[in-house]
Amino acid sequence: MEHTLSSKQRKYLKSQANPLRALVQVGKSGVTEECVQSVALALEHHELLKIKFIAHKEEKEQFIDPILQKTGSHFVSMIGHVLTIYREHEEKEKQKYQLPR
Numbered sequence: 001m002e003h004t005l006s007s008k009q010r011k012y013l014k015s016q017a018n019p020l021r022a023l024v025q026v027g028k029s030g031v032t033e034e035c036v037q038s039v040a041l042a043l044e045h046h047e048l049l050k051i052k053f054i055a056h057k058e059e060k061e062q063f064i065d066p067i068l069q070k071t072g073s074h075f076v077s078m079i080g081h082v083l084t085i086y087r088e089h090e091e092k093e094k095q096k097y098q099l100p101r
Helices: 007-017 033-046 060-071
Strands: 024-026 047-052 074-079 083-084
Touching: 007 074, 007 083, 024 033, 033 047, 033 060, 047 060, 047 074, 060 074, 060 083
Parallel strands: 024 047
Antiparallel strands: 047 083, 074 083
16 A cells, blocks of 8 residues: 555545445455455445444454455544445546545
């Protein structure tokens, strides 16, 4: 990853993520290849994404890094059992969020 998010950027993204619902759920099978593909596809369309841990709630911390690394995304927050991540769209005109610098 080229850079991590500043606290100012994370705060902005948290506020943007507030009304969003979790689009991807991690169930009994954990973070599988299909799960990672779903996350990557959702990031492609939404940039900002919530992932809800239905199962593996105790081990959810160990799943964060693999998800971030495999999808090239950034950690925004973990509130309860919901992980929020962000990946900027490669095409400038399709970017939905203007991060504060």
